[in-house]
Amino acid sequence: MNLYQRGSIAVIFCAQRTQNDDESYSAAANAMSDLAAKQPGYLGQDSARSADGLGITVSYWENDEAAKAWRDHPDHSAIREQGRGKWYERYTLHVTRIERSYDWIK
Amino acid sequence: MNLYQRGSIAVIFCAQRTQNDDESYSAAANAMSDLAAKQPGYLGQDSARSADGLGITVSYWENDEAAKAWRDHPDHSAIREQGRGKWYERYTLHVTRIERSYDWIK
Numbered sequence: 440m441n442l443y444q445r446g447s448i449a450v451i452f453c454a455q456r457t458q459n460d461d462e463s464y465s466a467a468a469n470a471m472s473d474l475a476a477k478q479p480g481y482l483g484q485d486s487a488r489s490a491d492g493l494g495i496t497v498s499y500w501e502n503d504e505a506a507k508a509w510r511d512h513p514d515h516s517a518i519r520e521q522g523r524g525k526w527y528e529r530y531t532l533h534v535t536r537i538e539r540s541y542d543w544i545k
Numbered sequence: 546m547n548l549y550q551r552g553s554i555a556v557i558f559c560a561q562r563t564q565n566d567d568e569s570y571s572a573a574a575n576a577m578s579d580l581a582a583k584q585p586g587y588l589g590q591d592s593a594r595s596a597d598g599l600g601i602t603v604s605y606w607e608n609d610e611a612a613k614a615w616r617d618h619p620d621h622s623a624i625r626e627q628g629r630g631k632w633y634e635r636y637t638l639h640v641t642r643i644e645r646s647y648d649w650i651k
Contacts, residue, residue: 440559440637449557449641451603453546453591457651485559485637487593487601495593495601497557503644529650531546531591535555535641538609544635545563 441483441499442540448500449537454530456492464526467518474514480505499537506534547589547605548646554606555643560628560636562598570632573624580620586611605643612640 443449456464475481480501488494500506509515549555562570581587586607594600606612615621 440561440635442637443639449555449639451555451557451591453593453603455546485557485599485601487559487595487599489593490596493591493593495591495603497559497601497603497639523649523651527649527651529546529648531548531646531648533549533555533603533646534644536644538640538642540637540639542635542637543629543633545629545633 440485440542442542443482443499443537445537445539446502447482447537448503448506449535450498450500450506451533451535452496452498452530453532454494454496455528456488456494457526457528458492459525467521467526471515471518474512475509478505478509478512480508503534503536546591546648548648549588549605549643551643551645552608553588553643554609554612555641556604556606556612557639557641558602558604558636559638560600560602561634562594562600563632563634564598565631573627573632577621577624580618581615584611584615584618586614609640609642 482499484498486496588605590604592602
């Protein structure tokens with residue numbers, strides 16, 4: 440939950456999980472989160488998952504090249520195939536550009 | 546979980562809830578969701594909330610004018626004040642423009 444510069448990229452990943460393989464899913468999700476954080480141009484991420492298996496992860500990147508490089512990372516691509524095979528019923532992904540940001544803290 | 550045209554607006558709202566007033570929060574959140582859906586230029590929304598109270602809601606709008614009109618709606622503004630008073634510890638909000646979208650269904 441941070442602010443990012445105008446022009447940064449936010450990738451919005453909304454996914455409905457299957458009921459399969461909760462342990463392997465968590466391990467893979469954590470590994471991907473750690474690996475993403477090591478990529479050039481990575482800024483941060485926000486993630487929430489409801490009890491019904493609907494999850495939203497937003498990852499933030501300095502520019503589109505960084506977001507695309509992560510999309511094409513071999514380990515990420517391999518996990519994506521696994522995800523389609525067993526962890527996800529469906530998903531949408533929106534690549535967006537930040538126009539303005541606000542925050543509020545009590 | 547839908548696709549939207551390039552140039553549409555996605556408003557990413559990430560919020561950490563307090564432990565207060567779960568019932569009044571749910572009622573207000575549902576009322577705002579219903580009211581948003583009636584506004585001109587509304588396209589849809591995705592929402593997930595983790596058990597620890599971190600929630601992400603993404604609302605989608607035809608254009609920035611529609612998103613700003615919803616921000617300035619009197620009922621929405623009133624609820625926002627209530628939210629700051631009792632339901633939220635902190636939040637971030639990113640107004641973004643969609644560059645490209647994908648989906649996948651098993």
